[in-house]
Amino acid sequence: MSNPIDTLTPVLSDNWGTDGSWTLAGYEAQGGYRALHKALAMEPGEVVETVKASNLRGRGGAGFPTGMKWGFIPQDNPNPKYLVVNADESEPGTCKDTPLMMASPHTLVEGVIISAYAIRASHAFIYVRGEILHVIRRLQRAAQEAYLAGHLGEDIHGSGYSLELVVHAGAGAYICGEETALLDSLEGRRGQPRLRPPFPAVAGLYASPTVINNVESIASVPSIIDRGAEWFASMGTEKSKGFGIFSLSGHVANPGQFEAPLGITLRELIDLAGGMRAGHELKFWTPGGSSTPLLTAEHLDVPLDFEGVAGVGSMLGTRALQLFDETTCVVRAVLRWTEFYKHESCGKCTPCREGTWWLVQTLANLEQGKGQPSDLDMLDDVCDNILGRSFCALGDGATSPITSSIQHFRDEYLAHLTHGGCPFDREASTVFAREGAHA
Known part of the structure; x- marks a missing residue:
């Protein structure tokens, strides 16, 4: 019998347990910013095509192909291009972006720089949920370190490319997790959704072409550039490629974050988490936070990918797996x-x-x-x-x-x-x- 730990694919979480993983020195010791140097030696269009070839799909819930989203930016538009990272993690049960930003903020910062370069943006924003002040401070320090090291700012590493990064704190509104409400909030207005079209890719932040991606989507980019699109696409299922962070909470013995290929089942994840709490059994669970249709113990062997979960009437969403046993009403x-x-x-x-x-x-x-x-x-x-x-x-x-x-x-x-x-x-x-x- 194979070790269940072999199922895990630590990439984003690989350095979480190392000393000083959140510092620039700790991140670079693990190969950090190597992908940035590689990306800056490529044409922006090549970076977009690499991400397209990897079949990375949005890790924020919708599952839209990331590279295709980048390709929607009209490069002939004379307005500035913007990259916005949605770090307003407010969905009940969702808790994957916060530990990622705390343990390794430079993974996200490097992903932002590469992604902004790919879409030819000179300004990027990370919109963080206002309540997680410790994460905001850690991101701000990471951005400061990146500026001091020349990874951000004017003429990055002599490439001729310049980027300004702003870490922006929200004010605690769940609705600002909706991308157009986030843009209104970022512009200083009350966070409320916008009518679409026009879509953000055409008229987003300040009525200019804008890409909005989830934290995990952007944080996955450095590994794709560093190790190649084929490496990323070799994991996961036919239509849901790569790996993801699965957040198990509730009535399991050892709740936490489990990074594994898409297509893993809840039964396998429960085994990794030490099983349900002693003396109890699974009653119902959410595959992607409380806004996804709940499932039951009958669905333990459903592949946790976009198609598998949709096939049983729910959504993979943010992979926020909340597990409830028979004592829960x-x-x-x-x-x-x-x-x-x-x-x-x-x-x-x-x-x-x-x-x-x-x-x-x-x-x-x-x-x-x-x-x-x-x-x-x-x-x-x-x-x-x-x-x-x-x-x-x-x-x-x-x-x-x-x-x-x-x-x-x-x-x-x-x-x-x-x-x-x-x-x-x-x-x-x-x-x-x-x-x-x-x-």
Whole structure:
């Protein structure tokens, strides 16, 4: 039997455990900025073609081919070109970008420089979630070190290419994770989604051509340039190439980050994480954070790639795998998520602004056993009127845990009505008494 650790492909996380991995000296000792020198010796178009050939797909959730996105930038546009990194990691359950930026911020900085060079941008921005002040400080120090070493600034290493990098702190709005709302926030306005078209590639930041990528997408670029497109494409599945960071949280023995090829299964990841917590078994889980339709133990062997997860009615998203065992009330969990989306709705469009409010009211009544069976049909109807009709994906995401939980756990919803409240309350109190606070 092969060692499950052999399944892991530490690339982005390879240096996380080394001393001073976040410093310039520590990063360069591991071969850092070697890819930058290689990229600067190439034409910008060659860099774009290399990333296209690797079949790197966006690691922020949508899975759009990164190189193709770069290719949409109209180079004949006289306006400046901008690169913006979306580091506003606010999705419940998502926790991969924060440890990456903390452990090895220069991986991201090097990726920014190479990516900006590829699209011929002279200004780049990293938009960081405002609450993670420790990450902001670490990124700012990494950028300062890069400037001092000549990796950033005027005429980088005599190449004739210049780049200014700004680390910008957001103000805690979940909606700013939506790329056009992020741009409005970056310009100093209230973060609200923009109507598209025009798309950011044509009229993004300051009405100029803009590429917006997730942290992990940009951080993957140096390894692709350094080791080649074929190396990257040799991992993963036919249509979902490469590796990714899978974040396991919840009721597993050893939650954490596991970097593995796309296509790995949850069963394999649970084994790597030491199994479910002792004496319990998996009940339901999210493949990509709380805005993706939840799955059950029946889906343990689904390949965790874009096509495999979509094939069972969910989305790979950000690979935020939240695992819940049989002691968890699915109705209560879905209610908590929906309360979050209601609170974070920017209010710009009616389906999301009004719809999430009604979803919370209905779910709260059901969770307390005050509703009626027809409320489940009403929930589905409200979700149907939000899905595809809201201004951005926040409304769509808010419906995902509700419709999927009704599909898989309809009987549990009805049990709340039969019991006149949550049937898990008594069971949970017994579990707490038996296992203590760890339960």
